[in-house]
Amino acid sequence: SSPCDRPVPPTAGLSHDKWEIHPSELMLLEELGSGQFGVVRRGKWRGSIDTAVKMMKGGTMSEDDFIEEAKVMTKLQHQNLVQLYGVCSKHRPIYIVTEYMKHGSLLNYLRRHETSLIGNMGLLLDMCIQVCKGMSYLERHNYIHRDLAARNCLVGSENVVKVADFGLARYVLDDQYTSSGGTKFPIKWAPPEVLNYTRFSSKSDVWAYGVLMWEVFTCGKMPYGRLKNTEVVERVQRGIILERPKACAKEIYDVMKECWAHGPEDRPGFRILKDQLALVAQGLT
Numbered sequence: 411s412s413p414c415d416r417p418v419p420p421t422a423g424l425s426h427d428k429w430e431i432h433p434s435e436l437m438l439l440e441e442l443g444s445g446q447f448g449v450v451r452r453g454k455w456r457g458s459i460d461t462a463v464k465m466m467k468g469g470t471m472s473e474d475d476f477i478e479e480a481k482v483m484t485k486l487q488h489q490n491l492v493q494l495y496g497v498c499s500k501h502r503p504i505y506i507v508t509e510y511m512k513h514g515s516l517l518n519y520l521r522r523h524e525t526s527l528i529g530n531m532g533l534l535l536d537m538c539i540q541v542c543k544g545m546s547y548l549e550r551h552n553y554i555h556r557d558l559a560a561r562n563c564l565v566g567s568e569n570v571v572k573v574a575d576f577g578l579a580r581y582v583l584d585d586q587y588t589s590s591g592g593t594k595f596p597i598k599w600a601p602p603e604v605l606n607y608t609r610f611s612s613k614s615d616v617w618a619y620g621v622l623m624w625e626v627f628t629c630g631k632m633p634y635g636r637l638k639n640t641e642v643v644e645r646v647q648r649g650i651i652l653e654r655p656k657a658c659a660k661e662i663y664d665v666m667k668e669c670w671a672h673g674p675e676d677r678p679g680f681r682i683l684k685d686q687l688a689l690v691a692q693g694l695t
């Protein structure tokens with residue numbers, strides 16, 4: 411029978427997966443970086459949209475689970491979250507396509523601009539507040555990051571800072587990265603309940619956020635210096651916390667210390683943190 415006399419199914423047109431990006435719509439440009447997970451390149455989507463394209467090396471992630479989750483992630487939209495545009499999942503390696511952030515990771519940005527940043531407490535605090543806003547949005551949507559750190563935030567034009575790779579840690583297959591005993595586990599950003607029971611929550615993200623604030627106010631120093639992971643675990647479990655950075659006012663350090671309360675229930679949520687930091691920022695002007 412000719413198509414015109416076949417009834418049109420009500421789902422016609424809805425079946426195309428809008429989170430699926432066709433590779434023909436992508437023009438791959440220079441490499442931005444690489445790691446054991448694969449390569450990241452800048453790209454142009456539909457001719458004009460600047461993107462970052464993660465080409466995930468096989469065996470890095472549980473891809474089918476991630477592709478399922480991508481449908482949820484594309485719905486998370488906030489000016490301080492790196493927007494997931496979609497995935498190319500019909501070929502291998504899969505591509506993860508996000509908005510492009512032209513100044514790269516916050517960690518490298520802090521290290522590269524230390525001299526101009528170190529005296530500018532207002533700008534450093536503003537960077538922390540932007541990350542807090544992105545995290546407050548995730549908290550409101552009951553979305554846990556699991557690997558919040560300055561290396562996983564990105565800087566765009568006009569000192570915009572956005573949180574990236576939220577939730578991605580759940581799909582990494584390398585158990586050196588996923589288990590708290592592994593060599594690649596982010597021990598220095600983990601609270602006691604994660605070190606002891608891998609109990610992740612928005613309150614474990616708050617602990618990591620306190621460490622990210624410390625990274626910002628030290629312009630990208632490594633937390634706990636050259637201490638081995640085992641020594642950091644021992645200190646954190648005994649309640650020893652990071653010292654106040656020289657460039658950090660006491661009232662800002664007071665907020666960091668709240669993020670490092672031993673019990674997750676004693677830590678403030680990101681909504682509270684946002685209000686507290688806004689008050690501190692007012693006090694600075």
Ligand SMILES: CN1CCN(C(=O)c2ccc(Nc3nc(-c4cccc(NC(=O)c5ccc(C(C)(C)C)cc5)c4)cn4ccnc34)cc2)CC1
Binds near residue numbers: 464
């Ligand atoms: C003047 N400077 C010159 C040098 N410079 C750059 O080269 C530069 C410029 C822009 C960059 N932007 C981005 N860079 C990246 C990027 C670059 C290198 C590596 C990565 N790494 C990843 O995405 C990544 C890392 C780990 C993982 C696991 C699986 C372990 C959880 C997953 C993914 C991301 C992602 N982006 C997403 C949006 N924008 C960017 C990155 C670098 C910065 C500006």
